[in-house]
Amino acid sequence: MEKFIPIPSRPAPVVEVGLIGWMRKNLFSSIPNTLVTLFTVYMMWIVLVPFLNWAFISADWIGDSRQDCDSGGACWVFVTVRWNLFMYGFYPEDSYWRPNLAFILLLGILVWLSVPRLPFKKWVAIAALTVYPVAAYTLLYGGFGLDVIPTHRWGGLMLTLVLALIGIVVAIPIGILLALGRRSEMPVIRMVCVIFIEFWRGVPLITILFMASVMLPLFFAGGTDADKLMRALIGIVMFQSAYMAEVVRGGLQALSKGQFEGADALGLSYWQKMNLVVLPQALKIMIPGIVNTLISLFKDTSLIVIIGLLDVLGMVRQALADPAWLGYPAEGYLFAAFMFWIFCFSMSRYSIYLEDRLNTGHRK
Amino acid sequence: MKPTNRNGLTRLFYNPTARSLFFQALVLGGLLWFVLTIVGNVTTNLNARGISSGFGFLSQPAGFGISQSLIEYNETFTFGRTFFVGLLNTLLVSAMGVVAATILGVFVGISRISPNWLLRKISMVYIEILRNIPLLLQIFFWYYVVLQTLPRPRDSLSFGETIFINIRGVFMPKPMAETGFALYVGLLVAAVVGVIFLGQWAKRRMRDTGQQFPVFWTSVAILLGTLVLGFFITGRPIALDYPELRGLNFRGGMSLIPELIALWFALTIYTSTYIGEIVRSGIQSVSHGQTEACRALGLNEKQRMNLVVLPQAMRVMIPPMTSQYLNLTKNSSLATAIGYPDLVSVFAGTTLNQTGQAIEIITMTMLVYLTISLLVSAFMNWFNKRVALVER
Numbered sequence: 001m002e003k004f005i006p007i008p009s010r011p012a013p014v015v016e017v018g019l020i021g022w023m024r025k026n027l028f029s030s031i032p033n034t035l036v037t038l039f040t041v042y043m044m045w046i047v048l049v050p051f052l053n054w055a056f057i058s059a060d061w062i063g064d065s066r067q068d069c070d071s072g073g074a075c076w077v078f079v080t081v082r083w084n085l086f087m088y089g090f091y092p093e094d095s096y097w098r099p100n101l102a103f104i105l106l107l108g109i110l111v112w113l114s115v116p117r118l119p120f121k122k123w124v125a126i127a128a129l130t131v132y133p134v135a136a137y138t139l140l141y142g143g144f145g146l147d148v149i150p151t152h153r154w155g156g157l158m159l160t161l162v163l164a165l166i167g168i169v170v171a172i173p174i175g176i177l178l179a180l181g182r183r184s185e186m187p188v189i190r191m192v193c194v195i196f197i198e199f200w201r202g203v204p205l206i207t208i209l210f211m212a213s214v215m216l217p218l219f220f221a222g223g224t225d226a227d228k229l230m231r232a233l234i235g236i237v238m239f240q241s242a243y244m245a246e247v248v249r250g251g252l253q254a255l256s257k258g259q260f261e262g263a264d265a266l267g268l269s270y271w272q273k274m275n276l277v278v279l280p281q282a283l284k285i286m287i288p289g290i291v292n293t294l295i296s297l298f299k300d301t302s303l304i305v306i307i308g309l310l311d312v313l314g315m316v317r318q319a320l321a322d323p324a325w326l327g328y329p330a331e332g333y334l335f336a337a338f339m340f341w342i343f344c345f346s347m348s349r350y351s352i353y354l355e356d357r358l359n360t361g362h363r364k
Numbered sequence: 365m366k367p368t369n370r371n372g373l374t375r376l377f378y379n380p381t382a383r384s385l386f387f388q389a390l391v392l393g394g395l396l397w398f399v400l401t402i403v404g405n406v407t408t409n410l411n412a413r414g415i416s417s418g419f420g421f422l423s424q425p426a427g428f429g430i431s432q433s434l435i436e437y438n439e440t441f442t443f444g445r446t447f448f449v450g451l452l453n454t455l456l457v458s459a460m461g462v463v464a465a466t467i468l469g470v471f472v473g474i475s476r477i478s479p480n481w482l483l484r485k486i487s488m489v490y491i492e493i494l495r496n497i498p499l500l501l502q503i504f505f506w507y508y509v510v511l512q513t514l515p516r517p518r519d520s521l522s523f524g525e526t527i528f529i530n531i532r533g534v535f536m537p538k539p540m541a542e543t544g545f546a547l548y549v550g551l552l553v554a555a556v557v558g559v560i561f562l563g564q565w566a567k568r569r570m571r572d573t574g575q576q577f578p579v580f581w582t583s584v585a586i587l588l589g590t591l592v593l594g595f596f597i598t599g600r601p602i603a604l605d606y607p608e609l610r611g612l613n614f615r616g617g618m619s620l621i622p623e624l625i626a627l628w629f630a631l632t633i634y635t636s637t638y639i640g641e642i643v644r645s646g647i648q649s650v651s652h653g654q655t656e657a658c659r660a661l662g663l664n665e666k667q668r669m670n671l672v673v674l675p676q677a678m679r680v681m682i683p684p685m686t687s688q689y690l691n692l693t694k695n696s697s698l699a700t701a702i703g704y705p706d707l708v709s710v711f712a713g714t715t716l717n718q719t720g721q722a723i724e725i726i727t728m729t730m731l732v733y734l735t736i737s738l739l740v741s742a743f744m745n746w747f748n749k750r751v752a753l754v755e756r
Contacts, residue, residue, distance in 0.1 A: 026479075026480070026481035026482075027480065027481055027482060029479060029480075033479060033480050036478075036480050036482075036483055037480060037482050037483075040480075040482050040483060040486060041482070044486075185384070186384045186387060186388050187388070188388035188391055188392055189387070189388060189391055192391060192395065198734075198737075198738070199734065201737070202733060202734040202737035202738060203694070203730045203733045203734055203737075204694035204695065204697040204708070204733055205694075206697045206698060206700065206708060207697065207708060207712065207726065207729050207730050207733065210708070210712055210716075210726055210729075211726045211730070214716065214722040214726065215722050215723055215726055217409075218405070218406045218409045218410065218722065218723065219402050219405055219406060220405060221401075221405050221408075295496070299496075299497075299498040299499070300498070302498040302500045302501060303500055303698070305500065305701070306500075306698075306700060306701055313498070313500065313501055313504075317504070320508075329508045329509045329512070330509045333501060333504055333505045333508070333509055334505075336501055337497045337501050337502075337505070340496070340497055340498055340501065341493065341496045341497050344496035344497075345492065345496045348492075348496065
C-alpha cells in the first residue's frame with residue numbers, strides 16, 4: 001500500500017490575508033462601511049492636502065521681516081522672529097539663563113521622579129518641595145545678588161509654566177486638607193469644607209479671576225495693591241484646590257473601609273492613620289486624577305489673558321496687533337495651540353502610562 | 365499596667381467629644397475673625413475711595429447698547445435689565461451648545477468604536493487634538509481666523525436667496541405669526557399628545573399580547589402630517605420675513621451675530637470631545653456577556669442596542685454628562701473674550717466698569733452660576749437615583 005501523503009495545505013486566499021485581507025476586514029467589510037471609507041478618504045484629501053501644503057510645503061520658515069513671506073503658504077517667520085517674546089515675555093534678554101536654569105532643574109527633578117529605576121526618590125521629592133521653590137523664586141524674581149525682575153515683565157510660556165506649577169503644588173496640600181475635612185466627623189468642619197469646595201467648583205474660573213482682580217484689592221487692609229500675578233495666583237489656587245479636593249476624595253473613597261478600621265484598631269491617632277495607612281494608598285490611586293487636573297489647570301491658565309497678563313496666548317495676541325505684522329492670525333493661533341497641545345498631550349500620555357503601572361489591584 | 369492618674373484637665377484633653385468641640389470652636393472662631401477682618405477692610409477701603417455700596421445702581425439707566433438681546437432692550441433701560449439680557453444670552457448659548465455638543469459627541473463616541481478602522485482613527489485624532497487645546501484659544505481661532513475669511517455683506521454666500529452668510533453673521537428669514545397661528549399650535553400640541561398616548565398604548569399591548577406596533581413610523585407620519593396638512597388647513601398662519609441687503613448690511617429677518625457663532629462652534633467642538641469619550645466608555649462598560657445573551661435570545665442589532673446596551677450604558681454616562689453640561693455653561697463665560705454679550709461680558713464687564721460696584725456685581729454673577737450648578741446637580745442626583753441600579 002502506498003503511503004498516504006497529504007498534499008501540502010494551500011495558502012489562504014490572497015483576499016483574506018496580508019494588506020488586502022486587512023483592508024477587506026477593516027475598511028470595506030460592508031457596503032455602508034465602504035461608503036464611509038470612501039467618504040472619509042475624500043474629506044481627508046480635500047482638507048488635509050491643502051492644509052499640509054499651506055503649513056509645510058509652501059511655507060516660509062527663514063527670514064526677519066514680512067517681506068520674506070512671499071511663497072503664498074504659512075508665514076512661520078512671524079513666529080521665529082518673536083520666539084524669545086513668546087517664550088519669556090518681556091523678561092530682560094541678558095537674564096534668560098535664569099528661567100532656563102530653573103526650568104532645567106525642574107526637568108531634572110521630574111525625570112528623576114518619573115523614571116522608576118532611579119534611587120533616593122524620597123529625598124529628591126522633599127528637595128523638590130522645599131529647596132526647589134526657593135531656588136526657582138530667587139532665580140526668576142531675584143534676590144541674593146541677582147537683579148530683581150518685577151512680575152509684570154514675566155510672560156510667554158514661562159508665565160504659563162510658573163502659574164500651572166505653583167497652582168498645582170499649592171493646591172495639592174490644600175486639596176488634601178479639604179478632602180479630609182469633608183469626610184470629617186466634626187459637623188462644623190465638614191460644613192465649612194463642603195461649602196468651600198462647592199462654591200469654587202460652581203463658578204467659572206473667569207469670574208474668580210475677575211474677583212481676584214477687582215475685589216481682592218478691597219480685602220486687604222489699607223487697599224494694598226498686591227501684585228497682579230499674585231492676585232491671579234490666589235484665584236487659581238482657590239479654584240484648583242477645590243477640584244483637587246474632589247480628586248482626593250475619590251481616592252479616599254476607593255479605599256476599603258477595612259483599612260480605616262484596621263488603623264483604628266491598632267490604636268493609631270488620626271494623623272498617624274492618615275499618614276501611614278490611608279494617604280500612601282490613596283495618593284497612588286489619585287495620581288492619574290492629579291495629572292488630569294494639572295492638564296486642565298494648564299489649559300485654564302490661558303484665561304489670565306482676559307485680566308491682562310501675557311502668557312503664550314497673550315504674547316501671540318499682542319504680536320498679532322503689531323501694525324508691521326498684520327494679517328497672520330492663523331499662524332499665531334496655530335503656534336499657541338501647538339505649544340499648549342504638546343504639553344497637555346504628553347501629560348495625558350504620561351497619566352495613561354501611570355494608570356497602567358500603578359494598577360496593582362485596587363481597581364477591578 | 366498601672367492605671368494612669370489623670371486630673372480634670374488632662375481627662376478633658378483626652379475626651380474625644382471635648383476635643384472635637386474645641387477644634388470646631390477654633391475653626392469657627394478663626395473663620396469669624398477672618399470674615400470680620402475682611403468686612404472691616406472692605407468698608408474702610410470703600411469709604412476711602414468714596415464708593416457707596418448697595419444695589420441701588422440696578423435701577424439706574426444703563427446708557428449703553430447691547431449687540432444681541434432676547435428681550436426688549438435699549439440704552440434707556442436700567443442696569444438691572446442688563447443683568448437679565450446677559451443672563452438670557454448666557455442661557456441661549458449654553459442651550460445651543462448642549463444640544464449641538466450632545467449630537468456631535470454621540471457621533472464621535474460611536475465613531476470611536478465603529479468597525480471602520482479609518483473612522484476610528486480619525487475620531488481618535490479629533491479627540492486627542494481638540495481636547496488638549498485650551499477652549500479660549502479655540503474661541504479666538506474661530507472668531508479671528510475662520511470667521512474672518514467670510515465675505516463682506518455685498519458678496520454674501522447665499523443659499524436660495526433666503527439664508528445669507530457674511531462677516532457680519534448669518535441672516536435667516538424670521539417666521540411671523542399670522543391669523544390662525546394659535547389654532548395651528550393647538551393642532552401640533554394635540555398631535556404630540558396623541559403620539560405620547562399611542563406610544564403608551566403600544567407598550568401596554570406589547571406587554572399584554574406580545575404583538576408589536578410600528579410606533580416610530582406611525583408617530584413620524586402623524587407629526588409630519590399635522591405639520592404640513594395643518595399648515596394649509598389653518599390657512600398658512602406663518603409668514604416669513606426675509607432679510608434684505610440695504611446699504612452696507614442686511615435688514616429684517618433673524619440673524620446670528622458672529623460672536624455667537626464662534627462661541628457656539630468652539631464650545632460645541634471642545635465639549636464634544638469629552639462627550640465622545642463618555643459615550644464610548646459608557647457603551648464599552650456594558651459587559652460583552654450582555655451582547656452574547658442578546659444574540660442567544662435572538663434579538664437583532666437594533667433591539668440589542670435599544671433594549672439592552674443603551675439603557676445600561678446611560679446609567680454610566682449620565683453623571684459625567686451632567687458635569688460636562690455644567691462645564692459648558694460655565695465655559696460660556698469665556699464669551700467676554702470676544703465680546704459676545706453674555707452675563708460676564710455685559711454685567712461683570714460693562715456694567716461693572718460703568719458703576720464701579722465690584723462687590724455687588726461679582727457676587728451676583730457668581731451666585732447665578734452657583735445657582736445653575738446646584739440646581740442642575742440636584743436634579744441630576746434625583747434623576748440618577750431613579751435610574752440607578754437597584755441592588756438586592
